[in-house]
Amino acid sequence: MQRAAHPMVKPAAVPCVPPVQSVVEFGAYVRGKKVPTTGIAEALDLVREHNKDTDGANAFVWVGLHEPESPEVEWLSEVFGLHPLAVEDAVKAHQRPKVERYGDSLFMVLKTIAYLDHDQSSGNNEIIATGEIMVFLGADFVITVRHGEHCPLTIVRERLEDKPKLMNRGPAGVLHAIADHVVDQYLQVADLMQLELEEVEATVFADVSSRDINRIYQLKREMLEMKRGVTPLQAPLSALPQRRVIPAEMREYFRDVGDHLSRVCEQVESSNELCSSILQAALARSNALANEDMRKISSWVAILAVPTMIAGIYGMNFDFMPETKQVWGYPAVLAVMVTACVLLHRGFRRNGWL
Numbered sequence: 001m002q003r004a005a006h007p008m009v010k011p012a013a014v015p016c017v018p019p020v021q022s023v024v025e026f027g028a029y030v031r032g033k034k035v036p037t038t039g040i041a042e043a044l045d046l047v048r049e050h051n052k053d054t055d056g057a058n059a060f061v062w063v064g065l066h067e068p069e070s071p072e073v074e075w076l077s078e079v080f081g082l083h084p085l086a087v088e089d090a091v092k093a094h095q096r097p098k099v100e101r102y103g104d105s106l107f108m109v110l111k112t113i114a115y116l117d118h119d120q121s122s123g124n125n126e127i128i129a130t131g132e133i134m135v136f137l138g139a140d141f142v143i144t145v146r147h148g149e150h151c152p153l154t155i156v157r158e159r160l161e162d163k164p165k166l167m168n169r170g171p172a173g174v175l176h177a178i179a180d181h182v183v184d185q186y187l188q189v190a191d192l193m194q195l196e197l198e199e200v201e202a203t204v205f206a207d208v209s210s211r212d213i214n215r216i217y218q219l220k221r222e223m224l225e226m227k228r229g230v231t232p233l234q235a236p237l238s239a240l241p242q243r244r245v246i247p248a249e250m251r252e253y254f255r256d257v258g259d260h261l262s263r264v265c266e267q268v269e270s271s272n273e274l275c276s277s278i279l280q281a282a283l284a285r286s287n288a289l290a291n292e293d294m295r296k297i298s299s300w301v302a303i304l305a306v307p308t309m310i311a312g313i314y315g316m317n318f319d320f321m322p323e324t325k326q327v328w329g330y331p332a333v334l335a336v337m338v339t340a341c342v343l344l345h346r347g348f349r350r351n352g353w354l
Helices: 040-054 070-080 084-092 154-162 171-204 213-242 248-314 329-350
Strands: 023-030 033-035 059-066 098-102 105-115 128-137 141-147
Touching (some): 023 040, 040 070, 098 213, 128 171, 154 171
Antiparallel strands (some): 128 141
């Protein structure tokens, strides 16, 4: 008798919930000014109703999140109509800098870089810390998802809210302000890393105790990490002004950010090459100093070998040794030893061995 097959039980879907803990701030902006709202969905309804009545997209919603959970971003995806692939990237993080278009919306990934003070650095002596900012851009909304503790966007939001004319540029204006803020951070970190390299370069040819190969190697690793975060953004940011979702009046602003990013990339590339040269010079300098130490040791060994050899010869128990029966024999042998050592020492110093 055959048993009836049990129907396959589907796993319960994870319910989508409104973001609570991860929301840094949200707001509805009409004509550049923030208007009071009770929730994210209500704010979106308000701005869409306003844009419909005024026949213009001068109102939008800006939602800022910090390391949200998957159900929270999925809830936003249902409210704003976000693409599932972009939502997945925003949750998982660790994405390459890029700009993707999904229908009428844009998804941009920016790497954030922050310079760590020596008292803030972790146990592995990291100099820079990296994070990510994901931006969902639509006709009437901006959603920012930030990963990492550094490069907060509160400063950007406050600056735009203080200047309604800038906020009135719409979602593209917010994206420009975020990109400009991130690239400015790149410039600051690149300048600080340049100062670190100059300080290390000054110590390479100093005393051996003041050189630290480990520090130079750590700087090299940090420069490579910064290069991986900055360089891939150059191509998508350069192509961003040609995107249809970017208004024509905002394209020159994005080109200006692209020019700043190009400057950063050039500075990072030159600093990376300088760091490689410093590392090679430090290794060569260490080898040269090691050779100098070996020459000094060899010189003193050669000097001490002469009296050792003479004393060894006269230490043999033979009856017929030169001048052994003379009163002045012992002082004469000592004088020969001293004279030979002085002559060898002068010769080594003349040749630069001592």
